[in-house]
Amino acid sequence: MTNSIGEIIDADAIFITGSNTTESHPVIGAKVKQAINRGAKLIVADPREIELAKDADVFLQIKPGTSIALSNGMAHVILEEGIEDKEYIKANTEEFDKFAKKVKDYTPEKVAEICGVAAEDIRKAARIYGEASKASILYCMGITQHHNGTETVMSLSNLALMTGNLGKESTGLNPLRGQNNVQGACDMGALPNVLTGYQSVVNPEVIEKFEKAWNVKLSSKPGLTIPEAMHGASHGDIKMLYIFGENPMVSDPDTNHVRKALSKTFLVVQDIFLTETAELADVVLPAASFAEKEGTFVNTERRVQRVRKAVEAPGEAKPDWVILMELMNVLGYGKKYHNTEEIFNEIREVTPQYAGITYERIAEVGIQWPCPTEDHPGTKVLHVGKPARGAGLFKAVDYIPSSEENKEEYPYILTTGRNLYQYHTTTMTGKTDGINEKAGECYIEINPSLAEALNIKEGEIVKVTSPRGEIKTKARVSEIVGEKVVFIPFHYAEGANILTNGEELDQYVKIPGLKVTGVNIEKLA
Amino acid sequence: MITLKINGLEVEAEEGSTILEAATKVGVKIPTFCHDPRLVPHGSCRICVVELEGGRNLPTACTTPVAEGMNIQTESKEVVETRREILDLILANHPLDCLTCEKSGRCTLQDLCFKYDVKETTHRGAKKCHPIDESNPFYYSDQNKCILCGKCVYVCSQLQGTNAIGFAERGFPTHIATPFNEGLAHSTCVSCGNCVSVCPVGALMPKSKEKFRYWETRTVRTTCSYCGVGCQMDLVVKENSVVGIDPVMAVPNDGLLCVKGKFAFNFINHPNRLKKPLVRKEGKLVEATWEEAYQVIADQINEIKTKDGADAIAGFSSARALTEENYLMQKLMRAVVGTNNVDHCARL
Numbered sequence: 001m002t003n004s005i006g007e008i009i010d011a012d013a014i015f016i017t018g019s020n021t022t023e024s025h026p027v028i029g030a031k032v033k034q035a036i037n038r039g040a041k042l043i044v045a046d047p048r049e050i051e052l053a054k055d056a057d058v059f060l061q062i063k064p065g066t067s068i069a070l071s072n073g074m075a076h077v078i079l080e081e082g083i084e085d086k087e088y089i090k091a092n093t094e095e096f097d098k099f100a101k102k103v104k105d106y107t108p109e110k111v112a113e114i115c116g117v118a119a120e121d122i123r124k125a126a127r128i129y130g131e132a133s134k135a136s137i138l139y140c141m142g143i144t145q146h147h148n149g150t151e152t153v154m155s156l157s158n159l160a161l162m163t164g165n166l167g168k169e170s171t172g173l174n175p176l177r178g179q180n181n182v183q184g185a186c187d188m189g190a191l192p193n194v195l196t197g198y199q200s201v202v203n204p205e206v207i208e209k210f211e212k213a214w215n216v217k218l219s220s221k222p223g224l225t226i227p228e229a230m231h232g233a234s235h236g237d238i239k240m241l242y243i244f245g246e247n248p249m250v251s252d253p254d255t256n257h258v259r260k261a262l263s264k265t266f267l268v269v270q271d272i273f274l275t276e277t278a279e280l281a282d283v284v285l286p287a288a289s290f291a292e293k294e295g296t297f298v299n300t301e302r303r304v305q306r307v308r309k310a311v312e313a314p315g316e317a318k319p320d321w322v323i324l325m326e327l328m329n330v331l332g333y334g335k336k337y338h339n340t341e342e343i344f345n346e347i348r349e350v351t352p353q354y355a356g357i358t359y360e361r362i363a364e365v366g367i368q369w370p371c372p373t374e375d376h377p378g379t380k381v382l383h384v385g386k387p388a389r390g391a392g393l394f395k396a397v398d399y400i401p402s403s404e405e406n407k408e409e410y411p412y413i414l415t416t417g418r419n420l421y422q423y424h425t426t427t428m429t430g431k432t433d434g435i436n437e438k439a440g441e442c443y444i445e446i447n448p449s450l451a452e453a454l455n456i457k458e459g460e461i462v463k464v465t466s467p468r469g470e471i472k473t474k475a476r477v478s479e480i481v482g483e484k485v486v487f488i489p490f491h492y493a494e495g496a497n498i499l500t501n502g503e504e505l506d507q508y509v510k511i512p513g514l515k516v517t518g519v520n521i522e523k524l525a
Numbered sequence: 526m527i528t529l530k531i532n533g534l535e536v537e538a539e540e541g542s543t544i545l546e547a548a549t550k551v552g553v554k555i556p557t558f559c560h561d562p563r564l565v566p567h568g569s570c571r572i573c574v575v576e577l578e579g580g581r582n583l584p585t586a587c588t589t590p591v592a593e594g595m596n597i598q599t600e601s602k603e604v605v606e607t608r609r610e611i612l613d614l615i616l617a618n619h620p621l622d623c624l625t626c627e628k629s630g631r632c633t634l635q636d637l638c639f640k641y642d643v644k645e646t647t648h649r650g651a652k653k654c655h656p657i658d659e660s661n662p663f664y665y666s667d668q669n670k671c672i673l674c675g676k677c678v679y680v681c682s683q684l685q686g687t688n689a690i691g692f693a694e695r696g697f698p699t700h701i702a703t704p705f706n707e708g709l710a711h712s713t714c715v716s717c718g719n720c721v722s723v724c725p726v727g728a729l730m731p732k733s734k735e736k737f738r739y740w741e742t743r744t745v746r747t748t749c750s751y752c753g754v755g756c757q758m759d760l761v762v763k764e765n766s767v768v769g770i771d772p773v774m775a776v777p778n779d780g781l782l783c784v785k786g787k788f789a790f791n792f793i794n795h796p797n798r799l800k801k802p803l804v805r806k807e808g809k810l811v812e813a814t815w816e817e818a819y820q821v822i823a824d825q826i827n828e829i830k831t832k833d834g835a836d837a838i839a840g841f842s843s844a845r846a847l848t849e850e851n852y853l854m855q856k857l858m859r860a861v862v863g864t865n866n867v868d869h870c871a872r873l
Contacts, residue, residue: 005754005777026717026783027754033686145872177753181851182844182871188851190842190869196852201865214860219835223858223865226872229839238839238866239829242822244854245843251873266825272798274810283818284810286799287846289792290750291760291767295847297748299755301777307847310745310760310767311793315800316815320846324853330819331826333861343849365775366748366755420715423751423785431792434662434732435785438716511872 002172002382003136004301004368009035011170013132015125017045017067017156018142018515022052023420025176025300028138041132043125045070046142047415048445048487049480058125061482062115064415065146065516069399070122071155073111075103075162077126084130088164093392099158102396114399116482130163134170141178142417147402147513149506154395161392167383177300179424180290184298187354187369188347192223197351213350216333225510226252227502233261244270244287244320249277250425250493253512254468254502270323273427276493287320288313295321295340296362298369302379304357305366402516403504410466410518412450413485414499422491442492443474446521450484451477456523463522464488466499472524486521490514529595538591545573545586548599555599556608556637558725559674560587563779564683570674572611572637576601583607609641615672617648619726626670628727630739634672655700660710663788664721664731668700671728677701677720684781689714701728718787722772722780734791737763746773749786750845754778756786767793826862835863842869 008014008031022029029052036042036055044056045067053059062070078084079100089096108119115122129135137160143152157173165171177183189195199206207220224232230248232238234257241262252258262280269281278284290297292313298304313319318326325337337343341359348354356371357378367378382388405413421439423429430436444464446456456462458477463470464486471494481487488496500517526537531548538547543566548555558570566588574583578596583604586597598604615634623629638644655668675692678701682688689712693702703712721729744759756778761769767790774780792798802818803810813821829837840862842854851869858867 006779022715025752025754026715027756027778027781027786030685030717030781034684037683037686179753179844179870180748180750180755181846181848182753182869184848185842185844185846185851185869186871188842188848189855190851190867191855191871192865192868195855195859210859214856216860217863218859219863219865221836221865223836223867224839226841226868226870229841229866229868232839237837239833239837240825240839242838242840242858244841244850245845246841246870248841248870248873251870253873266829268822272792273795274797274799274803278799279810281803281810282805283821284799284803285818286801289798290747291745291790291793293847295849297750297755298848299748299777300753301755303755303777304848305748305755305757306746307750308745308747310747310762311765314794314798316802317798317800318815320843320850321853324850324857326815327819327822328853328857328861330823331861340847340849343852347849347852421784421789423789428750428792429785429789431795431797432789433791434716435789437662438784509872514873 001174001301002166003169003174004380005031007170008032008136008138009038011035011040011132011134011136013041013043013128013135015043015045015129015135015137016052017137017139018144019138019140019176020046020048020050020417021138021176022050024140024178024418026420028176032138041128043128045125047482047485057128058121060115060117060121060125062117063482064413064485065402065405066115066399067143067152068148068155068397069106069111069114071159072103072106072399073108073122074126074129075158076106077108077123078130078162079103081127081130083127084162085164089162092386093161093394095394095396096162099394099396102398129159134168135163135165136171136174137165138174138176140176142515144175144511145514146516147504147506148400149511149513150508151395151397155397158394161394166387166392167381167385169381172381175300181297183300183302184296184304187298187351192225195350196347197353210350227505227510227512230258230261230502233265236264238265240266240268242268243277247275247277247425247427249275249280250495250497251490252502253497253500253514255498256469257502270320272317275425275427285323286315286317287323288317292317293319293340296344299366302368303366304354304362304369306359306362402513404501404513404516404518407518410520411484412519412521414464414466414496414517414519415485415487415515416490416496416500417487418491419489422489424491425493426491441474442471442488442495443476444521445476445478445481445487447481447483447485448477448479451475454521454523456521461524463524464499464519465522466517466519468501469498471495471498486519527591527593529591529593529597531597532599542591543587544575544584544589544591544595544597547591548586548597553599555586556633556640557587558633558672559676561676561680561723564676564679567675567679570672572608574604574607575599576604605641608637609643612638612641612643613646613648616643616646617650618653619672620669621645626727627730627733632727633725651697653700658708660708661714661716662732663716663784664718664729666701666709667728667730670726671701672726673699673701674725676723676725677729680719680723685717685719687713687715687717690720716784716788717782718784719772719781722782722787731769731788733768735763735766735768737768742768744771749782751785756782758782758786830863836866838862838864839866842867844870
């Protein structure tokens with residue numbers, strides 16, 4: 001997030017898109033509701049009529065994958081009505097003219113057709129966002145998990161830049177990160193192209209710095225992302241996969257392809273349970289849970305927070321850091337750490353954003369990076385004064401439909417997401433009876449008119465197919481989804497990801513287009 | 526700033542703050558049932574009454590703003606007598622089943638009755654007889670124990686924004702209920718448990734798998750391991766088991782949690798946890814020692830590196846694990862294995 005969770009309640013307008021906030025980030029959802037109670041205006045754009053849609057001043061039930069068109073349409077209206085922040089654009093941005101020219105084509109009427117919403121609602125949303133003095137955008141995987149996810153984010157960034165909603169409290173571009181430490185994992189360079197603190201592996205100075213710090217030779221060839229490594233494994237190029245705390249047999253697209261890939265490689269899985277992925281492994285290593293170790297997680301607002309040990313790990317299970325260190329030692333790298341604080345201090349030495357954060361300083365309240373020195377308070381809002389890169393770069397981007405759309409054989413669009421009760425692949429939440437009582441099995445949401453056309457009744461088992469495979473699941477007939485759109489939560493094994501496409505990736509960051517899958521639905525005889 | 530006296534002590538307080546806030550600031554404890562700093566003060570329980578010199582009656586500390594020159598007594602004879610009468614009235618309709626009540630040891634009513642020596646009620650009359658609402662899988666509502674402080678209702682409406690519960694009926698039968706008394710399972714309740722976390726008595730209680738007394742437990746401050754909000758929470762620990770979770774009044778969650786953070790902790794002590802390394806032998810995963818497991822992995826890495834190069838190995842790190850562990854995973858892959866093939870589930 002460019003801004004902080006606590007700032008949400010003081011926003012004048014909140015634009016939520018591709019985030020089912022009250023179910024996926026319930027406490028942020030509660031803050032949004034507090035903001036509404038204080039008078040904030042709310043715009044929701046989502047293919048599903050999520051809970052917050054009922055509180056929205058404008059709800060745009062867009063067709064999945066059409067967010068770029070919507071952003072461009074809103075930008076068109078903002079310019080047409082002259083409510084852009086001319087001063088901010090002039091002082092702090094680049095390539096505005098190119099962008100302005102691009103969005104000229106995206107008239108509300110044209111966009112209304114693409115998105116399947118009313119032109120007047122696009123105008124209304126644009127006015128609310130454009131006229132607010134503090135407007136915050138909250139988004140999640142409904143924006144990013146597309147074949148053009150990066151450009152979809154850029155289209156939202158254009159809106160923030162053109163209205164000057166950046167670098168001030170209660171504004172900004174705020175991705176809600178889905179997992180407890182996805183921010184920390186990214187910050188630590190658990191990414192194929194960067195080391196810690198987003199230091200690029202292709203920068204010779206960076207490589208030299210880390211070679212010195214770690215006393216080894218390092219590769220400057222960018223590595224493979226998960227979808228690419230999975231692809232490599234299925235083609236025999238990747239001979240070994242070491243997976244920890246992750247269950248791709250449920251969470252990754254195209255389960256049959258994942259199974260094939262994992263079966264072909266030497267597979268090591270390190271986890272707290274024998275997950276669907278661990279069942280395929282050649283070696284399984286038992287790990288400690290979060291309640292059994294000391295350390296830190298970094299939340300969605302970049303706040304480094306403490307994790308503390310409450311109980312002993314069961315049996316011979318060990319904290320992941322101990323396992324990784326011991327394996328390094330067996331492989332001949334002799335470095336020993338006695339606790340996670342020692343590791344954290346090493347991180348501080350090589351990561352400028354973390355240099356000022358110490359375990360002592362975050363004992364009570366976490367600190368938000370960047371925090372370059374020990375007397376720095378941490379950073380609540382990014383891009384204050386000027387965007388970090390100097391000038392905010394407008395990106396003229398076009399709406400391009402996914403190749404999953406408009407296939408005769410697969411006429412309906414499947415989109416995926418979470419429900420309130422389960423978390424990711426149910427490995428943890430599924431161990432609580434009450435959670436399973438509320439959301440124990442997979443289902444598909446189908447609009448009543450589609451259900452009627454296909455003669456499907458509530459609770460019936462239906463067959464859902466895509467080019468990747470088929471599943472049988474229970475129908476939930478509900479107006480929450482539009483007529484030609486269906487929704488399946490991705491929590492369950494033998495569920496949504498049997499159907500999704502693992503091949504069509506975003507060109508910049510290789511994210512799969514999980515939110516748009518062409519499917520067919522049949523009533524079982 | 527406003528200057529006033531609390532128990533003879535000169536105190537400075539901000540204009541617009543309440544007597545309760547001024548007292549808390551200087552470490553003077555005034556008992557409360559219904560007060561919560563996050564809520565609009567509603568002064569419904571009256572237990573925070575204090576004596577104000579020159580005042581007509583005893584004002585409630587939680588709703589009365591400070592004024593210049595106020596002279597406040599928080600434990601005077603009259604205050605104590607009034608608090609005893611309030612407790613006496615509450616007890617007139619509260620079961621005295623502390624022997625078996627799960628809230629015992631963490632019950633504000635129990636603590637205040639102890640403090641003010643109120644052993645039983647002097648009022649006799651009808652007793653509440655509400656059925657216990659057990660329809661929610663995570664917590665139950667026993668309205669016979671409710672003291673109608675209203676905190677649950679206001680947390681649900683003002684902070685959680687769900688409006689699942691409210692006051693039903695008036696006078697003696699008043700109780701907290703879902704619309705049309707249909708039960709929690711049939712309401713808009715999202716099982717966040719934020720009402721349970723603020724209940725000062727045993728009216729809203731988690732359904733615990735394990736029997737425990739609060740005095741057998743300790744708490745450990747940590748960060749929730751589910752979504753990216755990073756809620757601060759206290760794990761309630763008995764021996765080697767996590768038996769409950771409380772939200773912490775701090776950034777970023779300000780005392781709120783969701784159903785997963787509050788109630789979905791059974792995985793920690795679950796019998797199916799992995800307890801030993803497993804190595805596949807003749808097609809089956811069988812238990813092995815750590816040394817053996819490490820050696821099998823190291824042999825594979827060395828063999829593949831020699832034959833196909835380090836780039837034929839890839840590691841998936843974990844957005845679920847510690848920052849420090851993610852650092853070590855990428856260090857293992859880069860510095861020891863020798864490849865940048867390291868990624869994690871950020872895209873999924």
